[in-house]
Amino acid sequence: MKYEKYGLVNTTAMFGDALSGHYAIGAFNFYNMETFAAILGAARETKSPIILAVSESAIKYMSDDILMSMIDAAHISQNENVALHLDHGHSFDACAHAIDIGFSSVMIDASDLPFEENIALSAKVAQYAHAHGVSTEAELGVLKGQEDENTFSDTELYTNPSDVPDFVSRSGVDSLAVAIGTSHGAYKMKSDKQQLRFDILAEIMAKTPDFPLVLHGASSIPSHLVQRINDNGGNIQNAHGIPVHQLQQAATTNVCKINVDSDSRLAFTAAIRQNLAVAPQNFNPREYLAMAMSAVYENTIDEITNIMNSANRI
Numbered sequence: 001m002k003y004e005k006y007g008l009v010n011t012t013a014m015f016g017d018a019l020s021g022h023y024a025i026g027a028f029n030f031y032n033m034e035t036f037a038a039i040l041g042a043a044r045e046t047k048s049p050i051i052l053a054v055s056e057s058a059i060k061y062m063s064d065d066i067l068m069s070m071i072d073a074a075h076i077s078q079n080e081n082v083a084l085h086l087d088h089g090h091s092f093d094a095c096a097h098a099i100d101i102g103f104s105s106v107m108i109d110a111s112d113l114p115f116e117e118n119i120a121l122s123a124k125v126a127q128y129a130h131a132h133g134v135s136t137e138a139e140l141g142v143l144k145g146q147e148d149e150n151t152f153s154d155t156e157l158y159t160n161p162s163d164v165p166d167f168v169s170r171s172g173v174d175s176l177a178v179a180i181g182t183s184h185g186a187y188k189m190k191s192d193k194q195q196l197r198f199d200i201l202a203e204i205m206a207k208t209p210d211f212p213l214v215l216h217g218a219s220s221i222p223s224h225l226v227q228r229i230n231d232n233g234g235n236i237q238n239a240h241g242i243p244v245h246q247l248q249q250a251a252t253t254n255v256c257k258i259n260v261d262s263d264s265r266l267a268f269t270a271a272i273r274q275n276l277a278v279a280p281q282n283f284n285p286r287e288y289l290a291m292a293m294s295a296v297y298e299n300t301i302d303e304i305t306n307i308m309n310s311a312n313r314i
């Protein structure tokens with residue numbers, strides 16, 4: 001298996017442990033050296049399993065060589081429980097490519113296709129992935145908001161629990177992203193009082209017990225980060241994330257993987273804005289990027305500990 005040479009693991013044992021231990025594993029997106037070092041460093045500091053998530057556009061931004069060289073240089077060992085995961089792969093070729101360069105887990109996101117076509121494409125990816133020891137995630141239902149640089153959805157289509165057993169058994173995937181009211185980006189909920197649909201989640205769990213589920217669009221959008229951005233020249237208004245207590249509740253269920261990108265983006269941006277605002281004479285990127293890196297590190301430690309409840313699980 002290609003990914004073994006990098007000390008990576010697939011998500012099978014990780015999800016088994018998360019299910020029986022009633023916690024979740026954070027899948028944190030990275031796209032440069034700073035976010036990579038911050039997220040891996042936070043996992044190491046907290047002794048937590050971690051999923052390092054990379055979107056198709058982030059792979060393109062970093063290039064295969066730089067991305068995999070960073071992974072190699074981190075000297076990850078298998079007992080650290082680190083998976084490298086393709087986030088929102090939109091085609092068989094994108095997933096196969098990630099597997100070929102050393103990813104240990106891939107998501108095929110065919111949720112915008114009709115049901116049967118979603119099954120067929122997810123099954124094709126799962127077959128290729130399993131032949132290489134790689135785990136596969138698929139998605140059923142559509143999340144509102146910006147999914148990635150290429151996809152936007154303004155409708156909310158919850159996962160229909162009755163579709164799940166058929167989808168899971170015929171596609172052969174190892175985990176399933178479900179739509180229960182989360183959405184991508186910083187403008188998720190109308191207010192902090194809006195509820196995730198735990199009733200739908202319970203129905204899905206009743207129909208597919210012990211099957212690992214995934215929440216996308218699960219950033220909590222910490223208000224102190226939004227405030228720090230706005231206090232230093234930014235303009236982010238009416239941003240609401242998923243309330244922390246709802247994420248904590250989700251983490252105790254069959255939700256084994258909780259995806260976070262926007263929170264890290266906010267932490268990164270807040271630190272840079274603040275540094276440049278208080279030191280307008282500064283033009284040394286290493287200074288403000290170091291602050292951005294430590295802001296992402298601190299936020300990731302906080303979420304691993306207080307949301308995922310995955311600290312000290314290694």
Ligand code: G3H
Binds near residue numbers: 055056058262
């Ligand atoms: O859910 C998607 C992620 O936030 C990745 O977004 O394509 O801008 O890297 P990206």
Ligand code: 13P
Binds near residue numbers: 183184216219260
């Ligand atoms: P957020 O935009 O809520 O951080 O979601 C990230 C995500 O789902 C990545 O796949």
Ligand code: ZN
Binds near residue numbers: 147184
């Ligand atoms: Zn996502």
